[in-house]
Amino acid sequence: MTPNAFIARACACIVAAASVVCSAPASAQAQQAFPNRAVKLIVSTSPGGSGDMLARGIADKLSAMWGQPVVVEQRTGANGLIATNALVKAPPDGHTAFLSLSSLVQNLLLQSNPGYKMSDLAPVTMVSINPMAIAVGSGTQATTVDELLKVARQDPGKVSYGTFGTGSSAHVIGAGLARAAQVQMVHVPYKGESASFPDLASGQLSMSFGTVGFYSAQAAAGKIRILAVTSPHRLKKYPNVPTLSEAGYPDVNLAGWFGVFLPAATPKAIVDKFSADVRRAIAMPDLQARIYEMGLEPVGDTPADFELKLKSELSHWTKAISDTGIKLD
CATH class of the missing domain: 3.40.190.10 (Periplasmic binding protein-like II)
Incomplete structure (x- = not known):
């Protein structure tokens, strides 16, 4: 498959993902009921790393907002594949989310069978750019x-x-x-x-x-x-x-990023609430200062804006990976 064909297919998957989220039930009752128990925030990085520290900072803020525990769970290994597939298999009710690195996009290009498609994921917000x-x-x-x-x-x-x-x-x-x-x-x-x-x-x-x-x-x-x-x-x-x-x-000149994702079938009301609250959290002065201290640059965008950025990311990384010829299988 040519790089252009891959981009077209991948972009179609992103559009499909957005379509699934938008067409899912989004009643006011679903939004009010979330969260009704502990929320799990998966990360693919080891304890003590920037991803872990960022996830714990966000988790603390969300827990205070929601009155429910937000627990960070490490699913390390395989360049993020283990963590991504754990999210894809989770119930689409908002109680399992994934703070992912840009490897989520790269794995689609490097692996012939990563175990997931972009259409399996609902973009929530890009948290930071990682120079x-x-x-x-x-x-x-x-x-x-x-x-x-x-x-x-x-x-x-x-x-x-x-x-x-x-x-x-x-x-x-x-x-x-x-x-x-x-x-x-x-x-x-x-x-x-x-x-x-x-x-x-x-x-x-x-x-x-x-x-x-x-x-x-x-x-x-x-x-x-x-x-x-x-x-x-x-x-x-x-x-x-x-x-x-x-x-x-x-x-x-390709910067990485951290972004939050939910399973694709998550109701739109929950995706929007999750996005708004994460954006509110990373805009708080103390957490924003910690993000800068880690060498990251806070972003915080809407699900629609994050979706557009993912299309651009696919294009940039497709060219870069195609030029080098790197494959993992």
Whole structure:
């Protein structure tokens, strides 16, 4: 199947998902009854990571609003497939939600049988944009992306880049960067940014991709330097650090995101309430400050707006993944 055909099929699935949500029963009684017991918020990231911290911040706010417990549940592994399929199989009553990374979209492109379709999910709201940092150890002479790529060009295979797993967004961006710059770099997958840090700091690893929040602390301690970020614009915290677009590589300037989803057949009244309350939560000054501290940028949009962004995401990641040829099966 060609990339364009895949995009068309995937976009049709998103439209179908929205149609299912809109046509589902949306009585005032259903809205008033929600939530009537504990709500489960699934995450695909490990305890202590940015996804876990963000989910717990949202859960605390929703629990206070609703007068019901909102429990964060880790379903880690398989690049988010386990967590996504857990949501898809949950009752569509609003009491099970999923705070997902952008891997939810990427898995549709990387896996021949991910176990779910976009039409199985109801978009609720995009919570944040997650810019990624490209970092090098403090002992590395390169001070720009181009200087590092120059080394890779002069000595093919010398430059290595660490990511948080094969098929991750970092892997796609790293492979895309190598392809765009016409250089050979060695991909080294780790089980997270913290796992790659010792090798990066020691110089064993040439560069690594990770969240801005994680590398902010390491940069402040003088252990690493951030050369660029994947973001639509420069970050307030790092006004002198260019985006990958500014560094000359717009096709791989792809930021990740966190978004909330419910099962597709969830009544529209519940989807709308869930969306409005999550947006209200992330607009609260204390939680918003924590989101910025994690290196994320809060968004908070309507289900319809999030649906449109998902179409755009499918288009961007389809091109990036197609260009690199990465597949997980």
